Amino acid sequence: MTNSFARASFAFQAGTDAPRTVEDRSTTFRPVQGGDQMQSGEHLLVEAYAAIWIVLFALILLGWRRQRRIDARVTGLEAALAQARAEAPAKKKAEAS
Amino acid sequence: MAAALALPCRTAMTEPRRAAVSDRASARARTFDGIFYGLLGVTAICTIWTIHAIFLKAPTEATMGIVQKIFYFHVPIAYSMYLGATACFVGSAGYLYNGKQGWDSLARAGAEVAVVMGLLVMITGPLWAAKAWGVYWTWDPRLTTQMLSVLLYVAYLVLRLFTGDGDAERRFAAALGVLGAANLPIIHFSVQKWGGTHPAVITGKGGGLTDPAMVSTLMFGFLSFTLFSIVLLWSRYRIDLSSSRLADLEQEALELGIGED
Numbered sequence: 001m002t003n004s005f006a007r008a009s010f011a012f013q014a015g016t017d018a019p020r021t022v023e024d025r026s027t028t029f030r031p032v033q034g035g036d037q038m039q040s041g042e043h044l045l046v047e048a049y050a051a052i053w054i055v056l057f058a059l060i061l062l063g064w065r066r067q068r069r070i071d072a073r074v075t076g077l078e079a080a081l082a083q084a085r086a087e088a089p090a091k092k093k094a095e096a097s
Numbered sequence: 098m099a100a101a102l103a104l105p106c107r108t109a110m111t112e113p114r115r116a117a118v119s120d121r122a123s124a125r126a127r128t129f130d131g132i133f134y135g136l137l138g139v140t141a142i143c144t145i146w147t148i149h150a151i152f153l154k155a156p157t158e159a160t161m162g163i164v165q166k167i168f169y170f171h172v173p174i175a176y177s178m179y180l181g182a183t184a185c186f187v188g189s190a191g192y193l194y195n196g197k198q199g200w201d202s203l204a205r206a207g208a209e210v211a212v213v214m215g216l217l218v219m220i221t222g223p224l225w226a227a228k229a230w231g232v233y234w235t236w237d238p239r240l241t242t243q244m245l246s247v248l249l250y251v252a253y254l255v256l257r258l259f260t261g262d263g264d265a266e267r268r269f270a271a272a273l274g275v276l277g278a279a280n281l282p283i284i285h286f287s288v289q290k291w292g293g294t295h296p297a298v299i300t301g302k303g304g305g306l307t308d309p310a311m312v313s314t315l316m317f318g319f320l321s322f323t324l325f326s327i328v329l330l331w332s333r334y335r336i337d338l339s340s341s342r343l344a345d346l347e348q349e350a351l352e353l354g355i356g357e358d
Contacts, residue, residue: 041164077346
């Protein structure tokens with residue numbers, strides 16, 4: 001099919017046996033049989049590989065960010081609690097007096 | 098991070114004792130951090146070497162061509178899913194036995210790893226199948242049981258995400274984590290018992306890897322993804338423990354009348 005298309009194209013450019021109407025230049029696109037087997041192994045491999053690393057790195061990055069956020073909150077709360085505990089006896093004393 | 102592994106302490110303590118406990122917890126947390134980052138470094142090196150081996154050392158397979166190289170990470174990822182699911186089973190059983198936070202965190206981390214690895218198996222497998230079988234998916238026993246297992250662990254995570262964090266919910270999830278493990282041997286032996294189109298490459302007779310470079314690449318794949326699973330498990334376990342510690346602190350802050358910030 002490709003060769004006949006190329007010949008027609010060459011003939012058209014050369015001016016010999018040139019098609020006169022649009023319909024004369026029509027061609028048919030037919031799929032090859034067993035199209036699934038024509039898939040590129042390289043593409044499939046790259047797709048699989050990309051999927052793995054995108055998912056794993058996204059998981060690691062999101063986990064790391066979440067851990068940092070929680071750590072910051074824990075540190076802040078611990079400091080606030082330590083301060084509150086330190087101030088608690090003085091407060092009690094002040095309330096008692 | 099130092100505070101993350103410190104155990105919640107609800108009992109009344111004097112200030113010096115509290116400080117001593119906190120120091121010990123911080124020192125222990127720093128040691129764990131060192132081990133964790135060391136493990137992360139080893140995992141990175143192994144992973145880079147595995148990538149190198151897959152693309153530059155392992156020969157291209159004669160019949161399937163380059164797409165066969167998916168095998169070197171598809172199989173180790175499937176094995177990593179088993180590791181995650183096993184951690185979920187152990188954590189769930191431990192929680193049902195003694196109800197401690199650590200076991201529950203392990204179960205949850207294991208389920209997360211099982212879902213991620215299971216989804217990766219279900220992405221890489223069909224890409225290989227597209228070339229080898231001419232279709233992305235077929236209702237083969239191995240594929241079907243694998244999908245069921247992934248759905249089970251997705252159900253576990255959905256349950257944990259959308260229900261409360263009370264003991265009853267945790268116990269229900271733990272029961273699911275224990276029962277979910279029953280499907281693992283079914284996945285493993287489905288090829289031998291029910292046939293189907295999925296190959297059984299690794300068998301007691303040595304499997305279908307004839308070239309030593311192919312075997313060593315697969316072994317590196319197993320090593321890398323084992324380490325990767327441990328790192329992921331540990332990381333998710335730490336996050337869950339930290340979240341639990343945060344919840345305890347928030348409760349204590351509320352009791353002491355400390356504001357949101």
